[in-house]
Amino acid sequence: MPRPPRSFPASAPCCFFAVWLVIGGLAGLDRDEACHLLRRTGFGVHPDDLAAFLPLSREQAVDRLLSEVRTVAATSPPEWATAKVLGAAIALRRETWREIWALPDGEDRNRRAEAQRRVEAVEAGDLRAWWMRELIGTPSPLTERLVLFWHNHFTSQLSVVQDARLMYEQNVLFRRQAAGNVAELLLAIVHDPAMFVYLDGASNVAGHPNENFAREVMELFAIGEGFYSETDVREAARAFTGYRTDPGTGRPVKDEEQHDHERKSILGNKGVFDGDGVIKILLTREERVAVHLSEKLWREFVDDELDAKAVYQLAATLYRNRYELKPLLRVILLSDHFWDRKRRGGLIRSPVDLYVGTVRSLGLTVRDHQALVVLARDAGQFLFEPPNVKGWPGGRAWLGSQGLLIRNEGLAAIRTGLLQRGGEREAGGMMGDPATAKSGAAKSGTAALPGQLDSAVLASLRSQGAAAAASMITLQLPLPPAPPITTSDVDAALAAIHGDLACQLR
Amino acid sequence: MTTSTNVVPVYSRRTTLRLAAAALAAPFVIPALPSAEPKPVTPVATSGRWERRVVLVELRGGNDGLNTVVPIGDRAYYKARPRLAIPEASALRVGQIPFGLHPALAPFQAAWTEGDLAFVHGLGYANPNRSHFRGIDIWNQATDAERLGSDGWLARVLRDSGPPPSDLLAEGIIVGYGSTVAYGGFGPLQGSERVLAFDSPEDLIRRAKILAPAGERSGPPALARLESARDGIIRAATALETLAKRSKIGAGFPNTGFGRQCAQAARLICAEAQVPFYKLTLDGFDTHAGQLDRHRQLLSDLAGGLSALRAACIQAKVWDRVVVATYGEFGRRLAENDSLGTDHGTSSVHAVLGGKVKGGMYGRHPDLTRLQDEDPVFTTDYRCLYQSLASDWWGWKGRFATAAPVRGLGLIRA
Numbered sequence: 001m002p003r004p005p006r007s008f009p010a011s012a013p014c015c016f017f018a019v020w021l022v023i024g025g026l027a028g029l030d031r032d033e034a035c036h037l038l039r040r041t042g043f044g045v046h047p048d049d050l051a052a053f054l055p056l057s058r059e060q061a062v063d064r065l066l067s068e069v070r071t072v073a074a075t076s077p078p079e080w081a082t083a084k085v086l087g088a089a090i091a092l093r094r095e096t097w098r099e100i101w102a103l104p105d106g107e108d109r110n111r112r113a114e115a116q117r118r119v120e121a122v123e124a125g126d127l128r129a130w131w132m133r134e135l136i137g138t139p140s141p142l143t144e145r146l147v148l149f150w151h152n153h154f155t156s157q158l159s160v161v162q163d164a165r166l167m168y169e170q171n172v173l174f175r176r177q178a179a180g181n182v183a184e185l186l187l188a189i190v191h192d193p194a195m196f197v198y199l200d201g202a203s204n205v206a207g208h209p210n211e212n213f214a215r216e217v218m219e220l221f222a223i224g225e226g227f228y229s230e231t232d233v234r235e236a237a238r239a240f241t242g243y244r245t246d247p248g249t250g251r252p253v254k255d256e257e258q259h260d261h262e263r264k265s266i267l268g269n270k271g272v273f274d275g276d277g278v279i280k281i282l283l284t285r286e287e288r289v290a291v292h293l294s295e296k297l298w299r300e301f302v303d304d305e306l307d308a309k310a311v312y313q314l315a316a317t318l319y320r321n322r323y324e325l326k327p328l329l330r331v332i333l334l335s336d337h338f339w340d341r342k343r344r345g346g347l348i349r350s351p352v353d354l355y356v357g358t359v360r361s362l363g364l365t366v367r368d369h370q371a372l373v374v375l376a377r378d379a380g381q382f383l384f385e386p387p388n389v390k391g392w393p394g395g396r397a398w399l400g401s402q403g404l405l406i407r408n409e410g411l412a413a414i415r416t417g418l419l420q421r422g423g424e425r426e427a428g429g430m431m432g433d434p435a436t437a438k439s440g441a442a443k444s445g446t447a448a449l450p451g452q453l454d455s456a457v458l459a460s461l462r463s464q465g466a467a468a469a470a471s472m473i474t475l476q477l478p479l480p481p482a483p484p485i486t487t488s489d490v491d492a493a494l495a496a497i498h499g500d501l502a503c504q505l506r
Numbered sequence: 507m508t509t510s511t512n513v514v515p516v517y518s519r520r521t522t523l524r525l526a527a528a529a530l531a532a533p534f535v536i537p538a539l540p541s542a543e544p545k546p547v548t549p550v551a552t553s554g555r556w557e558r559r560v561v562l563v564e565l566r567g568g569n570d571g572l573n574t575v576v577p578i579g580d581r582a583y584y585k586a587r588p589r590l591a592i593p594e595a596s597a598l599r600v601g602q603i604p605f606g607l608h609p610a611l612a613p614f615q616a617a618w619t620e621g622d623l624a625f626v627h628g629l630g631y632a633n634p635n636r637s638h639f640r641g642i643d644i645w646n647q648a649t650d651a652e653r654l655g656s657d658g659w660l661a662r663v664l665r666d667s668g669p670p671p672s673d674l675l676a677e678g679i680i681v682g683y684g685s686t687v688a689y690g691g692f693g694p695l696q697g698s699e700r701v702l703a704f705d706s707p708e709d710l711i712r713r714a715k716i717l718a719p720a721g722e723r724s725g726p727p728a729l730a731r732l733e734s735a736r737d738g739i740i741r742a743a744t745a746l747e748t749l750a751k752r753s754k755i756g757a758g759f760p761n762t763g764f765g766r767q768c769a770q771a772a773r774l775i776c777a778e779a780q781v782p783f784y785k786l787t788l789d790g791f792d793t794h795a796g797q798l799d800r801h802r803q804l805l806s807d808l809a810g811g812l813s814a815l816r817a818a819c820i821q822a823k824v825w826d827r828v829v830v831a832t833y834g835e836f837g838r839r840l841a842e843n844d845s846l847g848t849d850h851g852t853s854s855v856h857a858v859l860g861g862k863v864k865g866g867m868y869g870r871h872p873d874l875t876r877l878q879d880e881d882p883v884f885t886t887d888y889r890c891l892y893q894s895l896a897s898d899w900w901g902w903k904g905r906f907a908t909a910a911p912v913r914g915l916g917l918i919r920a
Contacts, residue, residue, distance in 0.1 A: 105844035346726035
């Protein structure tokens with residue numbers, strides 16, 4: 001399909017309407033459609049992105065999003081997380097703790113343990129702030145949405161895994177395969193050091209299988225509840241025995257002496273399987289993996305309610321394409337279900353989506369990423385810390401109890417410049433808990449102008465007069481506001497937008 | 507392994523005297539009573555369940571159970587803790603039994619004497635986890651150690667509890683907002699949709715003003731959910747405002763964070779707020795060093811706060827509808843460490859009190875001479891305590907999924 005001309009300036013919001021009139025009728029997306037696509041695949045809508053997508057047809061827009069998906073982060077990771085020394089650093093940390101615990105019980109040991117815990121708390125804080133920076137700064141928000149999706153699918157909790165390096169490596173894996181290949185990702189998870197810790201891989205040895213990992217592979221990662229038996233779990237656990245982190249190098253190994261080399265019977269398949277063998281059985285003999293993943297992606301991109309027939313077609317696409325994700329995402333994003341007008345604004349945003357989307361769509365310069373991590377945590381989504389192995393349940397569960405109240409308070413905090421005060425701090429407290437961030441942020445620095453949020457988008461809109469507020473409303477809300485927002489003051493309109501329930505939707 | 511099935515009320519107060527002779531005759535071996543089948547508990551009528559209240563108190567950090575209910579008759583205890591043990595002479599005697607209470611628990615004396623305070627010994631589970639995070643997850647979710655769950659156990663119980671009354675204010679209130687959001691979130695109430703978390707009703711009322719009711723519009727089902735969430739908070743805040751006006755914080759609560767939590771819970775319970783479950787948190791039990799002073803303060807805070815809550819409920823004539831229970835991620839190591847503290851252990855003792863609680867000692871004190879990884883082996887599955895609260899008290903018909911079946915402890919009076 002020919003690419004429509006893109007001769008219009010990208011950052012002139014007042015021209016949007018004209019652009020829409022000229023191009024929209026021919027091949028381009030209309031405003032609602034473009035916003036819908038950007039909201040669902042990214043975090044919020046920035047006027048420049050809208051301008052860039054308006055001239056495109058659905059196919060062009062989706063292909064552009066998919067071609068832009070990244071495999072590595074755009075921002076540089078914390079210093080300690082450099083890839084070359086990672087394995088050694090993981091081993092070193094273990095050695096440090098071994099030395100500490102070998103000390104005689106007493107003041108010296110306590111002091112060293114305390115010091116080491118402080119180091120680790122700082123690393124945990126760094127890690128969370130880094131991902132937040134990537135979420136905000138990435139040129140491909142779809143990539144980070146998918147990384148977050150995988151983090152919530154193959155869950156691990158930093159508080160359990162304890163080593164920020166392992167969680168960093170896992171996050172790198174999720175990005176490498178963000179829109180890559182499900183089969184490769186599933187196989188990589190079998191060898192993932194963070195997962196070893198999280199699901200007790202180290203204690204899963206021949207003769208004494210620990211079923212934790214095998215159970216979650218069946219129940220959550222690959223098959224889904226109700227499609228396997230307890231025997232399958234037990235047999236699969238034997239196949240996963242011996243997978244652990246080498247204490248010398250910090251790299252994953254399969255310890256042949258601890259591995260169970262006997263025959264196993266898994267979902268009716270008999271043979272001498274190891275961990276990879278189990279995954280291959282699940283992938284090639286079962287359609288459930290494709291269905292299970294398609295259901296989850298449907299919920300992420302299309303609707304909370306499943307359409308069994310449509311999901312099954314997606315699963316067939318995934319299976320036919322040998323678990324390549326891009327063809328599946330393409331089908332999802334070009335489906336009538338995805339573009340269905342009735343479904344627009346039909347998903348409840350996660351706290352990360354809400355806050356990162358607000359920051360991105362307003363072009364806010366964030367000086368304090370820790371504060372943003374805390375806001376999302378308080379609303380129930382602490383990065384690297386899903387509540388349990390099932391992950392964040394999402395959807396209406398975000399609203400549980402006073403979730404809505406907390407989210408409104410978070411938006412108000414962003415609006416009044418919380419993220420622009422202070423700067424990056426060293427994380428403190430338990431497990432890099434940036435709980436102290438708020439008070440720290442309040443103390444230092446000031447916002448640009450009293451009462452005005454320092455935002456590139458707002459600054460541009462403030463100079464544009466009456467139509468600017470209305471233009472921002474359509475960028476920020478997937479549904480018309482109720483009651484209508486009549487103020488022409490851009491900052492007052494933003495407060496009203498944040499108070500409108502539709503702001504919680506995408 | 508001896509676990510749940512031989513859980514018997516070892517020292518029900520009514521049998522105290524009869525047992526005392528046996529206890530004294532066989533000192534230092536805590537009498538393992540014949541594993542008599544527990545008497546079947548008269549099932550509580552489920553119709554009145556929404557009138558009942560459960561107050562859970564998380565002892566965060568892992569309370570030292572052995573220094574809480576002190577096994578004054580156990581030589582192994584004194585041997586393992588030359589500097590930290592509570593001397594027999596200073597322990598509070600609570601009858602002719604080989605246990606005494608930590609002296610800081612003195613405010614509990616009235617509840618014990620009046621027979622509505624129980625302690626359950628040796629609560630734990632197989633393959634214990636000594637991580638704070640995993641440990642509290644396990645206790646919150648009522649799962650076996652090897653099984654990762656998701657929802658809190660009270661949320662699951664609530665799901666089976668039939669339609670709530672129309673004036674339900676919340677399924678649960680977590681008092682102490684700051685203690686909730688991170689790490690396991692709503693704890694035993696995780697997964698329940700109608701939970702409120704605040705420091706005081708006034709705190710929520712003030713904050714809810716940010717939510718303006720708005721005009722009608724049509725939209726996807728998610729919008730209706732948001733509207734109902736918003737209306738729920740506004741309704742709760744409005745209801746709390748009415749309640750808060752007519753209930754004052756009573757006197758006698760310790761002027762501490764935990765004391766204030768107890769006061770707020772008591773205030774709502776006494777004002778007949780339609781809320782079945784409360785969760786309070788007393789933090790600071792991770793006493794690796796300098797334990798004696800710290801632990802004394804914590805226990806004094808605990809007993810002071812809960813006794814004031816009890817007194818307030820008795821005065822308001824609602825104590826018969828309230829059960830309070832403590833829990834926490836683990837107990838502490840038997841042996842003291844070189845820093846005058848104790849490290850992470852496994853099983854522990856927990857307190858249960860209420861107007862309908864049969865006071866006394868339950869479960870079995872672990873054998874302190876048979877250690878596994880330096881810790882005594884638990885005697886009573888912690889879900890026996892939950893089963894008592896969920897079934898015997900709240901009328902839940904479900905069972906916790908455990909390797910060995912558990913049953914209630916029989917500590918609720920019919």
